[in-house]
Amino acid sequence: VIWMTQSPSLLSASTGDRVTISCRMSQGISSYLAWYQQKPGKAPELLIYAASTLQSGVPSRFSGSGSGTDFTLTISCLQSEDFATYYCQQYYSFPWTFGQGTKVEIK
Amino acid sequence: QLQLQESGPGLVKPSETLSLTCTVSGGSISSSSYYWGWIRQPPGKGLEWIGSIYYSGSTYYNPSLKSRVTISVDTSKNQFSLKLSSVTAADTAVYYCAQQNNYYDSSGYKGFFDYWGQGTLVTVSS
Numbered sequence: 649v650i651w652m653t654q655s656p657s658l659l660s661a662s663t664g665d666r667v668t669i670s671c672r673m674s675q676g677i678s679s680y681l682a683w684y685q686q687k688p689g690k691a692p693e694l695l696i697y698a699a700s701t702l703q704s705g706v707p708s709r710f711s712g713s714g715s716g717t718d719f720t721l722t723i724s725c726l727q728s729e730d731f732a733t734y735y736c737q738q739y740y741s742f743p744w745t746f747g748q749g750t751k752v753e754i755k
Numbered sequence: 756q757l758q759l760q761e762s763g764p765g766l767v768k769p770s771e772t773l774s775l776t777c778t779v780s781g782g783s784i785s786s787s788s789y790y791w792g793w794i795r796q797p798p799g800k801g802l803e804w805i806g807s808i809y810y811s812g813s814t815y816y817n818p819s820l821k822s823r824v825t826i827s828v829d830t831s832k833n834q835f836s837l838k839l840s841s842v843t844a845a846d847t848a849v850y851y852c853a854q855q856n857n858y859y860d861s862s863g864y865k866g867f868f869d870y871w872g873q874g875t876l877v878t879v880s881s
Contacts, residue, residue, distance in 0.1 A: 682867040684802075691851055691871035692802065703869065735802055739865050743817040746802040 650674055650738050654747035660755040665726045669734055669750045673717040677740035683712055683721045686749075687732045695734075696721065726752070757782040759852050759872035767846075767879050773839040777852030777872060784833045785810040790855040790866055791835045793826060795848040796874075803848075807855050807866065808835055815864070842879045849874040 651674035661667050671681065679699035684692035694703045696712040699719055709724045723730055731754055736747040763775035777791070784791060792807035806816035808826045816824050825838040839846060853868035 678862070680865055684868075691853075691874050692868075693871070694867065694869045697856070697867045697869075737802075737804075737867060739867050741863065742815060743819065744804045744866065746804070748801045 649743060650677065650741060650745055652736060652738060652745055652747040654734075654736060654750050656750060657748065659750055659752045661726055661752060662755045663726055663728055665755075667723045667726055667752060669721040669736075669752075671714075671719040671721070671736035671747050673719075673738060676716045677738045679715045680738060680740035681712070681714070681719050682737045682739065683710075684735045684737065685730075685732045686735065692735060723752075757854060757870045759854065759870060761850060761852050761872045761875040763875065763877070765876060765878060767842055767877060768881050769843055769879055770841055773837070773842050773846060773850075773877055773879075775837045775850055775852075775875065775877070777835050777837075779833045779835075779854075782854075784828065784835065785830050788857070790857040791828070792853050792855040792866070792868060793837045794851045794853060794868065794871075795846075796851070797845075797848045805837065805839075805850075807857075809857075844879050847877065847879045849876050 653672045655670045681699045683696040686692040700712045711722045733749045733751045758780045760778045767773045790807040793805040806826050808814045823840045828835040851874045852872045854870040855866040856869045857866040
């Protein structure tokens with residue numbers, strides 16, 4: 649099983665801030681990583697796959713980077729609708745696993 | 756626009772079998788490009804992949820649940836289903852169905868989830 653460590657667990661930020669979320673793997677996964685956004689009471693939504701490919705319709709202020717064991721999700725200019733919880737998911741090997749989540753809250 | 760909708764009982768007794776169905780609309784479950792998956796989320800916690808199925812019936816499961824899980828597909832109804840046996844309170848969660856963007860390369864099967872149902876809360880309690 650590939651273990652994932654997301655950090656921070658909680659991130660307090662203001663509208664307009666640049667924020668970064670980290671996802672670290674227990675072993676290398678090449679670029680087989682996705683990022684999701686989840687708002688309270690809603691299903692997760694795919695933001696990024698293949699570590700850095702933006703899903704259709706996702707704003708360009710979201711970006712992903714990294715390969716191997718270290719990955720980053722960046723929101724370049726935080727908007728009010730971006731306050732949510734973010735999860736990474738590795739799909740390099742079974743079982744596919746998710747990070748524990750990073751909640752982005754209003755500062 | 757693809758839509759997925761989970762349905763099934765919201766309350767299941769301990770030791771019984773949880774059964775859920777996902778109905779796909781706006782697209783065909785028989786598409787060769789996709790698998791169809793189940794993911795769950797205990798209240799206030801993170802996400803756990805349960806398993807996935809292809810329209811042909813080919814499946815793969817999370818080993819942590821494999822002994823209790825069965826996923827099946829009904830292409831005539833554009834539906835796929837989840838059965839989880841011998842449930843306990845630890846199985847209380849929101850259960851999501853999702854379209855899995857799936858491919859195979861030299862290092863095996865790969866898949867991420869690009870469309871999700873709204874989720875359904877299943878509580879295990881007597």
